[in-house]
Amino acid sequence: MNTNEIITLVTGGNRGMGLEIVKELSQKGQRVIMGSRSFEKGKTAITQLSKTGINADLVQLDVTNPASVSKAAQVISDKYGYLTILINNAGAVFDFQQQPSVVKLDNLRADFEINYFGLIDVSQKMLPLLKKSPQAKILNISSMMGSKTASLDPKTGVYNVVATGYQSAKAAANMYTVQLAKEMARANLPITFNAIDPGMVATEFGGSTPEQAQQFGANPVDFGVARTIELATSPDDNTTATFTNTSGNVAW
Template identity: 55%
Template sequence: MTKTILVTGGNQGMGLEIATELSELGQTVIIGSRSIEKGQAAVKQLAQSNLQIDFVQLDVTNRTSIDVAIQYITDEYGHLDTLINNAGIAVDDHIAPSQLSTEKMRQDFEVNFFGLVEMTQASLPLLKKAPEGRIINISSMMGSHVAALDPNSEVFGASATGYQASKSAANMFTIQLAKELEQSHVNISVNAVDPGIVATNFGGTPAQQSAARGAQSPKAGVARTIELATADHVATASFTNTNGSVPW
C-alpha cells in the first residue's frame, strides 16, 4: 500500500537518500527543507531519475514554519502515514565538556530535541488519520548512556556532549510518547534509529573525508529506516540499527 511520508531535512545527505529510496519503492514522499532553493534543487535532481517527490519549506525550529507545512500537507493529502524526523545538526564535535559553550549546546537541542518534539506534536493529528501511523526518529548510538560508558563501544571516545545529550533527550521522548500512544490505544508506533557513522557532510565534515575514515555509505546508513518505514508491521519503543537493538 502506498504511504504518504514526510522526511524532515530531506534535501541532502541521509534525508535525501531516504526520500530517494522510498520514492523508488513507490511511496508518496514529501521532503521538508529549511532552504527553499535546496529543497527545489532536490526535487529537480530526483525528477531527472523519474522520481516525483513533493517539497515543503520547513524549519523545525520555527513554529510558524511547522504550522504552515502541516497545513499544506493537510490540504494536499489529508493525512500522514509516516513522519521521519531526520533533521539534525552537530556543532560541538571534539570540544571537551568543560570547554563547551551553552550556546552551542542550545543550538544542538533546538534542532535535535525541541524541533523534533514540536514537529512530532504538530504531526500527530495527521498521523492519527492513517490506518497505522509511524514516527521514526533518527537518533544515534552517541546518545546511548550504556555505549558512552562501555570502553569497547565504537562511541566510547566520542566527545560531542551537546549533540549526544540532545539525542539522549530525543530517545527519552521516543520512549515516553510510544508508551502514551500505546496505552491510549492510538495506532501509531514510535521508534528511534541509529544510522551509524555515515559519509555525508553532516557536522561540517566533508563526505569524502568521512568515507576515508571508514564511514559507511548513505545507502547503508538508511537501511534500517527504510525497513521501519515499509515493513507491514513494526514494534514500538525500539532503538535499533541494522545489527539489531541498540542500548538506550
C-alpha cells in the first residue's frame, strides 16, 4: 500500500470551522474526507467547494452514533486503506448560560455525548487506520472554555462564561488527549495527539449566526483554524500532548 498521500478526516466538516479546515487542507494538497452527520448537508457542502475548484471526499459520520462511526471507519478502510490525520472537530454546546445549581442532567449528558464520548469513539475506531500510516496525527478541536485556569482568571474571556457541561466535556477530552498521547509514546507508535483552542470564532456554534458572533468580538473562521492548519501541515512528528492556540500554550 502506498501511504505517501496525506489522507485527512475532519469530523463535523460540513460547516463552520470544519468546512474551513476541509477547504484549506485540500488547497494544501491533502486528500481530505469530510465527515458529515447528514450525508445530504455534506453533499451540498462538497458541491459548493467543487465550484471553487476544491475536491474533497465525503463520509457520513455522526460521532454520537456508534454504528455510524464503525461504518465510516469501514468505508475509509475499504476506499483508502489508511488515515494520516484525524481532526476531531465536531462539537456542540447544550447548556450555555445554565447555572450549575440547576443545569439539566440531560443537557450535561448531551454535552458529553458529542464532545467526549463521540470524540473517543471516533479516535478509537480510526486508530487502526492511523496505525497503518508511517506517521499519524490526531488533533482535537478543544476550547479554552475547558481550561480551569482560564475560568478562574478574571483577565480571560472565559471567566464570565457559564456552560458547565460543555466546559467539563472539553476538559475531559483534554485529559483523554494527554492519556492517549502518552499511551502512543509508551508504545513507540508514531502517532501524536494534540489539543487546540481556536479562540472565539464566528460560526453557527451555540445557535447564533456568524454575524451575531462577530458583533460579540468573534474572530473570522480562517483565524480560528490557523493553529489547526499549522499543526496538520507541520513536519514536526514529535510534539504531542500539548494544548495550544495561535499565541502559544494554553493552560490546561
